[in-house]
Amino acid sequence: MRKRRGKGAGTIYRHKGSGRWCAELEVGRKPDGKPLRVRGYFPTRREAEGWLAEQAALNFKGLLADPSSITVQEWALRWLERKAREVRPNTLAAYHRELSLALPSLKNPQAHEGLSSRKLQEVKPAHIRALIDDLSKRYDLRTIRHVRQRLAHLFEEALRLE
Structure with a gap:
């Protein structure tokens, strides 16, 4: 056999x-x-x-994907998978909740709007600023700070592994 x-x-x-x-x-x-x-x-x-x-x-x-073709959503999902091995379940749920405010496609895969469908290498500071400005109209300052921190961790790891 x-x-x-x-x-x-x-x-x-x-x-x-x-x-x-x-x-x-x-x-x-x-x-x-x-x-x-x-x-x-x-x-x-x-x-x-x-x-x-x-x-x-x-x-x-997490180094295998072609960096020129990976989207922000794909990278966020991989980042969350890696974090699942490092953090407790409640922390992971908080990360997912915070990122899904910035990337609605994490909650609903059919929602490819804004940053989610953009290629990871195409994201500019202006895109992040526009996203934060949009979120600040709907959410509290503390929530915005958490979302920004999650996005910063996400992009820092992408740069480090590039």
């Missing part, structure tokens, strides 16, 4: 057309909910296994 890989460890199979080995790893979800995968094709199974192990390690660290 063949050994099975663990959850999130990817898959390796022989490509029918070319006969090469294909290594495939799911690295996240697209905004529409479909899986986002990376693939590599190799002449030997051993090379495919090595590449897959590297990609899995990068994915675990």
Whole structure:
């Protein structure tokens, strides 16, 4: 009986057309909910296994996604996933609540407005300022401060990992 890989460890199979080995790893979800995968094709199974192990390690660290194509919403979801391993559940719920004020698509995936659908590398300070100004019309100063702190943590980590 063949050994099975663990959850999130990817898959390796022989490509029918070319006969090469294909290594495939799911690295996240697209905004529409479909899986986002990376693939590599190799002449030997051993090379495919090595590449897959590297990609899995990068994915675990959050470094795998193409920085030019990732949206703010995708990055926020990954950031929250990483924070889930570091903070308590109530803290995580507060982070999610604060970020969802700035990024409504975290609550409702169909709401792609404002910052959520913008590419992470395209966000400018003016966009953040406009968002904070808009939120200040509806929320208390303390809430705005918390939202701004969450956004700052989100973008600081993105810059650090870039």
